[in-house]
Amino acid sequence: MPTLLHISDLHRTAAPRLDNDELLAAIFSDAKRWEQEGIPHPDLIVVSGDLVQGTPIDHPNSDSEIASQYVEVAAFLQQLTDDLVGSDKSKVIIVPGNHDVHWGRSRRAMSPLKNCPDDIGVTAFEANSHTRWNWKECKAYEISDSNLYDLRFEHFRQFQTNFYTGLCVDPLSHGRDTVYVEYPTLGLVVVGFASWHGNDCFCHAGEIDPHALNLSQKLLQDSQAPTAISVWHHGVTGGPRSHDYMDARVVHRLIDFGFSLGLHGHHHYADAAPYELRLPNLNSMAVVGAGSLAVGDKGLPMGERRQFNIIVINPDDETVTIHVRAMSPAGVFTKSYRDDFGGNASITLPLPHSPARPRRPSKTRRLDEAMTAARQGQHERALELLPATSTAYAHVRRHIEIKALEGLDRIEELLNLLDPPQNQDEAVKIISLLIDDNRFDEASKRLHTMSTLIDQPLYRELCGVIEARKAIV
Numbered sequence: 001m002p003t004l005l006h007i008s009d010l011h012r013t014a015a016p017r018l019d020n021d022e023l024l025a026a027i028f029s030d031a032k033r034w035e036q037e038g039i040p041h042p043d044l045i046v047v048s049g050d051l052v053q054g055t056p057i058d059h060p061n062s063d064s065e066i067a068s069q070y071v072e073v074a075a076f077l078q079q080l081t082d083d084l085v086g087s088d089k090s091k092v093i094i095v096p097g098n099h100d101v102h103w104g105r106s107r108r109a110m111s112p113l114k115n116c117p118d119d120i121g122v123t124a125f126e127a128n129s130h131t132r133w134n135w136k137e138c139k140a141y142e143i144s145d146s147n148l149y150d151l152r153f154e155h156f157r158q159f160q161t162n163f164y165t166g167l168c169v170d171p172l173s174h175g176r177d178t179v180y181v182e183y184p185t186l187g188l189v190v191v192g193f194a195s196w197h198g199n200d201c202f203c204h205a206g207e208i209d210p211h212a213l214n215l216s217q218k219l220l221q222d223s224q225a226p227t228a229i230s231v232w233h234h235g236v237t238g239g240p241r242s243h244d245y246m247d248a249r250v251v252h253r254l255i256d257f258g259f260s261l262g263l264h265g266h267h268h269y270a271d272a273a274p275y276e277l278r279l280p281n282l283n284s285m286a287v288v289g290a291g292s293l294a295v296g297d298k299g300l301p302m303g304e305r306r307q308f309n310i311i312v313i314n315p316d317d318e319t320v321t322i323h324v325r326a327m328s329p330a331g332v333f334t335k336s337y338r339d340d341f342g343g344n345a346s347i348t349l350p351l352p353h354s355p356a357r358p359r360r361p362s363k364t365r366r367l368d369e370a371m372t373a374a375r376q377g378q379h380e381r382a383l384e385l386l387p388a389t390s391t392a393y394a395h396v397r398r399h400i401e402i403k404a405l406e407g408l409d410r411i412e413e414l415l416n417l418l419d420p421p422q423n424q425d426e427a428v429k430i431i432s433l434l435i436d437d438n439r440f441d442e443a444s445k446r447l448h449t450m451s452t453l454i455d456q457p458l459y460r461e462l463c464g465v466i467e468a469r470k471a472i473v
């Protein structure tokens with residue numbers, strides 16, 4: 001089942017500050033634990049923003065400080081990628097958060113206005129407006145240097161470009177604020193959005209650039225993946241005195257485009273809820289928030305700890321299960337029992353197939369595809385397809401797997417699969433493999449243990465072959 005490691009809000013704050021080694025050791029140690037608990041190994045890593053803490057507006061060395069923060073998080077993500085997804089950066093989706101905005105640059109790009117505009121209450125929070133409001137000074141500002149203002153995103157964008165450099169398919173090829181990757185073998189397409197459109201030192205509202213949002217509809221239309229996942233940073237709920245969240249109506253548009261799972265961060269606590277769009281048929285999206293992986297105690301809401309999610313998608317059951325892992329005061333990640341998950345450490349939400357997406361092939365159809373792939377010598381493809389095929393035809397699956405492993409010369413895996421052999425042909429295959437690998441003593445022993453499965457004349461013939469080959473070598 002497609003499985004995602006969902007981490008968010010990696011920004012480090014003091015008291016206590018975690019370094020990369022502590023954080024990675026705690027995650028990798030927990031990986032053993034969650035696998036023992038039956039949670040699959042992640043296929044992908046999703047990072048939903050706030051990679052660095054950034055600096056206050058008036059920090060004297062903000063550029064060098066922010067650059068060093070990105071060096072630290074880049075090393076962290078590189079190690080995580082190496083260990084969890086085999087160094088394959090196309091399996092890592094990274095979007096920015098509000099902390100990834102350079103506040104000092106945005107402030108220096110603004111000038112105070114002598115006269116406060118009448119409509120400041122509205123324009124101060126509009127992404128494309130040139131006016132902003134500073135509550136601390138109760139003063140209106142104008143964005144007077146648009147070039148410098150645009151550079152408030154530069155550090156993150158440079159980090160992101162560096163991270164993805166060298167991949168065959170560039171996840172950023174559809175624009176700087178859209179990360180797009182298809183995973184055909186998982187049946188997934190993932191689109192990452194920057195929800196920082198219009199964000200700066202005075203405006204913290206979550207918004208996705210409308211161009212990026214509209215583009216995602218086109219991209220999904222051209223994709224054959226049955227399940228579409230969207231990623232952004234800001235939450236979709238907020239209190240009456242806050243404005244640092246994204247309008248939930250954006251979720252409705254994403255549902256309409258065919259996304260059925262939305263992942264975000266920002267709140268610093270795990271959260272999972274279904275959102276619905278009532279069109280002629282009811283479409284819905286599971287919206288999942290991840291807690292903060294790395295902030296200190298003061299950055300955590302009351303009762304929360306450092307956290308991350310492991311998200312398991314079950315397309316056949318049309319469900320998604322969110323497992324929350326949280327860090328103890330000793331620095332150990334483990335399952336986190338949550339009141340809002342009914343006292344459980346995980347919650348399962350519906351993930352109904354979106355009518356805007358192509359249908360996932362049936363399990364039997366997938367078995368047919370695996371069989372065809374094996375017949376055509378596409379052994380890797382056959383092995384990729386097998387886990388998602390019907391278990392009702394176990395002997396066919398076994399036959400395909402044997403043929404594929406044989407084709408790929410993966411001898412040890414083949415020997416493991418054939419142990420114990422289910423018929424004479426398989427027993428003979430084991431002996432042949434061992435003879436070909438010059439493991440004659442092992443072949444003799446195995447032949448002896450499988451004697452009841454093999455006809456006597458054939459048994460004697462195999463004994464002879466082993467002795468003859470042994471004598472030659």
Ligand SMILES: [Fe+2]
Pocket residue numbers: 009050097098099233265266267
């Ligand atoms: Fe945030």
